[in-house]
Amino acid sequence: MSDAVYQAFLEQLVTGIVNYPDEVKVTRTLDERGVLLTLAVNPKDMGLIIGRQGATAKAIRTLLRIVGIKNDARVNLKIEEPAGSTETTGRAMASMDDVVEDLKI
Helix, strand or coil, X not given: CCHHHHHHHHHHHHHCCCCCXXXXXXXXXEECCEEEEEEECCHHHHHHHHCHHHXXXXXXXXXXXXXXXXXXXXXXXXXXCCCCCCCCCCCCCCCHHHXXXXXXX
């Protein structure tokens, strides 16, 4: 099975989940571990893709692995962070100056 099939499968799956399907972009690369699919979506759709406690992202990864196993391939998914985010946990990182100022008080 062609690696492009995995890319098309992921695009179709994700466009059915998000609110901005025209902004879904999947790039495919081959590395030493197999096929790596990189997913980029509108920043407003990140919550839908990740899901509560990562449940949706985990389910998408599981589906990709199943499709890959059926075709003797290893398929991995990387979800790109939207531009402007500072941390994946949603908390803003404090600068060193802010930390020092807090210690002075």
